[in-house]
Amino acid sequence: MNETDFLNDYDPSAFQRPSVAVDLVLLGIRAGRPAVLLVKRDQLPHVGRWALPGGFVGIDESLDAAAARVLREKAGMAEAHLEQLYTFGAVERDPRMRIISVAYLALLTEQAFDAALGVKPALLPAAIHVAWAGETGGPVDMLAPGGEKLTLAFDHADILATAMLRLRGKLDYSDVAFALLPELFTLRQLQDVHEAILGTALNKPAFRRRQLDKGWLMATGAYESGAAFRPAELYRFQRLMAD
Template structure:
């Protein structure tokens, strides 16, 4: 390259075809809680490769499309635009991960409240729930089961993606507010503990858990109580809003008008 050559001249003669370009996709780990267990929403593949297996909802990234925009589009198109907390998880780029061609995928956590989980199933009937069974061990593998207990084999490297998603959630529960993405705006301490136990795959000491949560200063008591219970109603809490929280449209995706 000549030192005298301008950047404009360099770009004018640059040919992208000089380099092979892999395709880029996004895959969503659509995860909520059902029956006290982490549960995915999956799609059954009706074409090769891996026809008959279940897969995470995903799609290719357009040439002029940002990654977060692609993830939001897949959420609209394949999950009916259900409201979800979207968080980039990891990039998976093993050379042989897809037999069609070189495809790199950027996986996203898409966490759903109970209401959003039901909304996604109603809006996108093709979505199939799969309960995640994960060992409490930090590096344990995961299996996914249908409602009748039958194993759901996952396509591509999606079992690896799901395993990493569970590990990431477990690792972040104790220092971040990510677990609240699985809860409604108002919740009881019992519901908060249920979320932690479901993700961690183990029971927790009730008094110690509640004391730890309250001592962190994350919770605001509302003075309101749950209704419609056959036992003594519990107080409702909400996540305290702090100056460090910066919600953005890319974090909380809602259906656009007309979707």
């Protein structure tokens, strides 16, 4: 039998097909803390719980295309840098049926985060509270703007915990911090991002020395406006040198 005959005779129903979904972790820094955009489920199961924006992957749709579609439809964003975070495939992660979810991570500047809230006011900006130090790993809590703890649907709390662990692990050697900043930023803003992700205060002189020694920062000669005291110099990330 050749391959053409084999494919013509092949029975796709011979094996069970799990459904595949994508879930988006749209993460930014707000009020000095990592925050994520959530949607409230209006359908069973887990109706009334908060969830990451997500959806099923169409049979003729790639994973990246599905993630881009969910980004447009549920977050109101035309585009964002989406990268695969992890695949979640616990057998009973969804009570309806066997559903495998591919989680995507998108790091948003404060402007992009606020713009999404303006376009989709039903989105909730929830703060991520991480109780563990360093790269220990473990559960995280999601807090509403008023401070109350939120109950998340499915295994979305696990997805968020994985996102925070990934960010902490990549923070020192990659450019993830700069994805959360505007094109021009101060060293104080860069340190604020690091402290928000790490959940701890950093020594100012040591932090600045280390960042400047990496060769990733280019001083622009421009200064921030509207500062109450002496304005700080603005820097730009040198992407080519980081690569």
